[in-house]
Amino acid sequence: MRSLQREPGLLLALLAVIVLVCVFILYPQIRVIITPGTGYIDFLSGGTWIRSTSQSIQVMVLSTTTAVLLGFVFAYAMVYTDMPWKPFFRLIGILPLLSPPFVVAASYLILFGPRGLITYGIFGQTISVFGLGGIWGVQTIAFFPFAYQLIADVLSRSDARLEQAARNLGAGPWQVFRSVTLPLSRPGLGAAILTTAIYVLEDFGNPALIGGTFTVLPTQAYGLISGFGDLPGATAVSTLLLALALILYVAKIRLDGGRSFITVSGRASSMPRPPVPVVLTWACFVACLLLAVVILTVYGTLLVSALTLNFPNNLSFTTKHFEYITSDVNGTALQNTLIFGVVAAAFSAVFALVAGWLVERGSWPGRRVLDFLLIMPAAIPGLFFGIGYATAFNEAWLDWLDRGVLIIISMIFWNIPVGYQAAVAGLRQIDRTMDEAATSLGASSLRGFRDVLIPMLGGSISVGFVTTFVRAVTTLSVVIFLFTSGTTVATIRIFQLVNDLNWGRATAFTVADIGMAILALGGIALLSRGRIALGAARA
Amino acid sequence: MPSPSALQSLDAGAVHLRLAHVTKRFGDTAAVDDISFDVPRGSFATLLGPSGCGKTTTLRMIAGFYDPDAGDIVLGGRRINELPAHRRGTAMVFQDYALFPHMTVRGNVSYGLRLAKVAKDELARRVNETLDFVGLGKLGDRWPNQLSGGQQQRVAVARALVLRPEILLLDEPLSNLDAKLRVQLRWELRTLQQQLKMTFVYVTHDQDEALSLSDWIAVMNAGKVEQHGAPWEIYYRPKTAFLADFVGAVNLVPGTVREVRGGQATVQFGERSVTVPVPADTSLREGGEVKLCVRPEALGLAPRGATTDGAALPGTVARKAFLGDLMRYWVTIDGREWIVDQPDPGASTPLDGEVLVQVRPERVHVIAG
Ligand SMILES: Nc1ncnc2c1ncn2[C@@H]1O[C@H](COP(=O)(O)OP(=O)(O)OP(=O)(O)O)[C@@H](O)[C@H]1O
Numbered sequence: 001m002r003s004l005q006r007e008p009g010l011l012l013a014l015l016a017v018i019v020l021v022c023v024f025i026l027y028p029q030i031r032v033i034i035t036p037g038t039g040y041i042d043f044l045s046g047g048t049w050i051r052s053t054s055q056s057i058q059v060m061v062l063s064t065t066t067a068v069l070l071g072f073v074f075a076y077a078m079v080y081t082d083m084p085w086k087p088f089f090r091l092i093g094i095l096p097l098l099s100p101p102f103v104v105a106a107s108y109l110i111l112f113g114p115r116g117l118i119t120y121g122i123f124g125q126t127i128s129v130f131g132l133g134g135i136w137g138v139q140t141i142a143f144f145p146f147a148y149q150l151i152a153d154v155l156s157r158s159d160a161r162l163e164q165a166a167r168n169l170g171a172g173p174w175q176v177f178r179s180v181t182l183p184l185s186r187p188g189l190g191a192a193i194l195t196t197a198i199y200v201l202e203d204f205g206n207p208a209l210i211g212g213t214f215t216v217l218p219t220q221a222y223g224l225i226s227g228f229g230d231l232p233g234a235t236a237v238s239t240l241l242l243a244l245a246l247i248l249y250v251a252k253i254r255l256d257g258g259r260s261f262i263t264v265s266g267r268a269s270s271m272p273r274p275p276v277p278v279v280l281t282w283a284c285f286v287a288c289l290l291l292a293v294v295i296l297t298v299y300g301t302l303l304v305s306a307l308t309l310n311f312p313n314n315l316s317f318t319t320k321h322f323e324y325i326t327s328d329v330n331g332t333a334l335q336n337t338l339i340f341g342v343v344a345a346a347f348s349a350v351f352a353l354v355a356g357w358l359v360e361r362g363s364w365p366g367r368r369v370l371d372f373l374l375i376m377p378a379a380i381p382g383l384f385f386g387i388g389y390a391t392a393f394n395e396a397w398l399d400w401l402d403r404g405v406l407i408i409i410s411m412i413f414w415n416i417p418v419g420y421q422a423a424v425a426g427l428r429q430i431d432r433t434m435d436e437a438a439t440s441l442g443a444s445s446l447r448g449f450r451d452v453l454i455p456m457l458g459g460s461i462s463v464g465f466v467t468t469f470v471r472a473v474t475t476l477s478v479v480i481f482l483f484t485s486g487t488t489v490a491t492i493r494i495f496q497l498v499n500d501l502n503w504g505r506a507t508a509f510t511v512a513d514i515g516m517a518i519l520a521l522g523g524i525a526l527l528s529r530g531r532i533a534l535g536a537a538r539a
Numbered sequence: 540m541p542s543p544s545a546l547q548s549l550d551a552g553a554v555h556l557r558l559a560h561v562t563k564r565f566g567d568t569a570a571v572d573d574i575s576f577d578v579p580r581g582s583f584a585t586l587l588g589p590s591g592c593g594k595t596t597t598l599r600m601i602a603g604f605y606d607p608d609a610g611d612i613v614l615g616g617r618r619i620n621e622l623p624a625h626r627r628g629t630a631m632v633f634q635d636y637a638l639f640p641h642m643t644v645r646g647n648v649s650y651g652l653r654l655a656k657v658a659k660d661e662l663a664r665r666v667n668e669t670l671d672f673v674g675l676g677k678l679g680d681r682w683p684n685q686l687s688g689g690q691q692q693r694v695a696v697a698r699a700l701v702l703r704p705e706i707l708l709l710d711e712p713l714s715n716l717d718a719k720l721r722v723q724l725r726w727e728l729r730t731l732q733q734q735l736k737m738t739f740v741y742v743t744h745d746q747d748e749a750l751s752l753s754d755w756i757a758v759m760n761a762g763k764v765e766q767h768g769a770p771w772e773i774y775y776r777p778k779t780a781f782l783a784d785f786v787g788a789v790n791l792v793p794g795t796v797r798e799v800r801g802g803q804a805t806v807q808f809g810e811r812s813v814t815v816p817v818p819a820d821t822s823l824r825e826g827g828e829v830k831l832c833v834r835p836e837a838l839g840l841a842p843r844g845a846t847t848d849g850a851a852l853p854g855t856v857a858r859k860a861f862l863g864d865l866m867r868y869w870v871t872i873d874g875r876e877w878i879v880d881q882p883d884p885g886a887s888t889p890l891d892g893e894v895l896v897q898v899r900p901e902r903v904h905v906i907a908g
């Protein structure tokens with residue numbers, strides 16, 4: 001506290017962070033929550049929320065259960081067995097993280113839709129694929145890779161030495177897993193399940209594309225605005241959604257202390273684990289192979305569709321879809337995606353770093369509050385965040401503000417938690433005597449931060465950048481209320497084209513979007529020699 | 540506001556650092572509890588005390604890393620309580636060295652000068668000079684992780700010294716090194732300090748280190764300074780039983796004052812009594828409880844029946860240990876064990892069984908209470 005009085009630079013930095021957090025994280029949320037006003041009464045008595053809420057919870061429970069089960073099998077196989085093809089499976093597990101989750105729904109429609117390749121093409125059937133069953137299946141496939149990453153992270157952090165010790169005491173592989181691994185990783189697994197549940201709960205794209213009349217909270221909110229211009233209703237629904245997500249998130253924090261990023265590595269962990277029976281290894285291998293086939297089918301369908309004239313009816317090769325997406329407004333959309341992503345990622349990383357430093361190293365009152373505010377966006381559904389920005393900043397006196405800038409700002413602050421927590425975790429690894437050494441040699445706090453801490457932080461700085469970039473180029477729900485024709489982005493165009501059933505162009509866009517994320521991530525992975533940490537929260 | 544007493548009678552020439560009624564609390568407990576002392580200019584001053592007694596906390600308040608809850612810190616005649624840590628000119632050497640891993644040795648040593656915007660050639664000259672001074676002239680381009688513990692320690696010292704700080708603070712800088720190196724670097728530090736005539740404030744829990752290095756020692760216990768002064772004073776004239784025990788092996792024998800006369804006191808212990816000089820600042824009253832404090836090496840040992848000067852107490856050797864440079868005996872006298880050290884054990888055959896312990900009254904120190 002005293003150090004703040006003695007160092008004006010520090011005070012200034014702190015004030016700047018507090019103001020930005022209040023304006024861009026706290027204020028939009030408050031605006032959404034207060035917008036309905038007395039409308040809450042109408043809304044609650046109207047009762048439409050009961051159905052969408054119960055349906056939201058219903059699919060959340062179903063999809064989370066299956067996604068976690070599949071994710072667990074995949075994770076167990078990767079961490080515990082020495083099955084073949086692990087590097088291949090590892091890539092399969094990373095690919096979905098780099099793409100908008102709703103591309104699974106797009107692929108599903110191509111294969112199973114009214115004119116789908118399999119349903120109509122092979123079986124000549126036109127069955128209804130919309131509704132609960134479709135969402136359940138699609139979300140299971142879309143989110144099991146996330147569950148896998150989270151669970152693998154938990155399992156690989158369980159101490160291999162303890163397992164070796166238990167084996168040494170005569171326990172069989174299954175006993176070890178049940179009596180040592182599971183009890184020790186129970187909080188981590190619980191947190192992984194809850195995090196997966198949040199993804200599912202706030203998923204907007206998949207239910208929007210294949211939900212049909214089966215509405216969940218995010219699609220209801222979107223429908224109220226786009227269909228009826230009913231802002232009070234939409235904000236009330238969003239607030240309900242936020243409340244549910246917050247409950248899950250608070251429960252998660254109680255379990256894992258609020259870790260919101262995991263390290264996604266291109267390499268296997270070095271710690272050897274006790275061997276598992278050969279039969280189990282092969283069973284795992286077959287299961288992973290099946291899942292890999294499903295994932296490859298999803299993405300392969302997109303790729304083939306993007307490169308053929310009219311998939312599946314006309315399979316002649318063409319580049320015209322790619323020509324289309326690089327021309328005019330579509331070219332702008334791709335360009336916007338890239339620019340927004342890079343700029344948001346850079347600012348988010350820097351801001352997260354400074355904020356992390358101020359909170360971790362500071363000793364001023366109220367830093368717990370700031371810490372909470374900086375982590376909170378991880379619990380905010382993207383749709384809610386987007387509505388918040390639309391509500392708070394769609395003001396006449398803000399007309400001078402470029403929409404693109406607003407989108408960038410929304411991406412910066414929506415993605416703060418990951419970079420922030422990575423910075424805090426990185427700083428905790430650096431002993432405070434490092435700061436003090438710099439101080440005792442005559443460096444002010446800010447100077448010591450610049451000269452000593454930042455160079456020592458290394459990899460933790462890239463975490464915020466990578467995550468923000470990937471999430472910025474793959475999010476649909478945050479931008480759906482913010483874009484204008486000049487500031488449209490790839491995910492918006494994909495969503496529109498899928499709604500128009502323009503599969504060739506939609507899939508070409510998807511391929512380009514995912515390609516961008518892969519290139520960016522690959523580049524950074526090369527720079528950081530294979531280890532990259534990726535934020536787990538998304539929408 | 541500086542209390543008047545803090546600046547009063549502060550002779551900037553003689554007193555370099557003054558702590559006046561300094562207190563630091565963490566929660567409810569006072570880590571440092573109302574301590575006051577003066578460190579003479581140009582001295583090697585040591586804060587000595589057991590783990591957790593508040594040494595580091597005191598040093599960190601001097602450095603400016605903690606703000607005292609009460610009291611004044613005066614450096615070179617100037618109250619520095621409000622001065623930010625980076626402007627105090629109190630360079631510090633840390634226990635784990637805290638070398639910057641992303642800078643070379645030269646980078647580490649020049650960092651403070653770069654902050655002070657020292658001109659390039661002057662900077663290079665001073666860095667080279669200092670590196671030579673601590674014997675690292677050839678290692679300037681190494682990275683910290685390419686250095687041994689002792690070399691890292693030297694870099695840490697050089698990094699602080701190159702700034703010609705007002706005062707150098709060292710927090711257990713030798714405790715991570717092996718015993719032999721510790722003794723060697725101890726002398727290097729002492730030599731360095733004497734050549735530079737700089738004021739060092741050194742923190743340690745090792746009494747050997749403190750006694751051999753320091754011009755001045757403050758012994759701390761549970762947040763308080765129990766006594767400060769020259770090593771000799773602390774060792775032979777401790778004011779409390781804790782101090783006597785902490786700075787080395789000691790015999791503490793409870794007794795009762797029977798008579799005080801003319802700077803001499805007769806103290807009864809068990810069935811016996813001894814007449815000893817009364818320390819200058821101690822007042823004894825007849826009937827009061829005291830402790831007799833005798834260092835083991837100040838006692839003599841002789842076989843039964845030998846003629847001795849001074850008091851001779853008959854006892855039995857309970858056990859003995861050969862410590863290389865001396866033989867240590869535990870002798871039972873009237874049911875109480877005394878430690879007696881005999882130098883140069885190779886010169887005679889060790890004693891056993893019934894012995895006489897010789898006590899010279901002038902080597903007995905009396906601790907009140
Ligand atoms: N930042 C802190 N927060 C709370 N308590 C502290 C803090 N720093 C020190 N203390 C407490 O204050 C007391 C004094 O600690 P200090 O580090 O000064 O001891 P020390 O004499 O340096 O011990 P050591 O020889 O073990 O280094 C201890 O009881 C310690 O637990």
Ligand SMILES: [Mg+2]
Nearest residue numbers: 594595596710
């Ligand atoms: Mg200490």
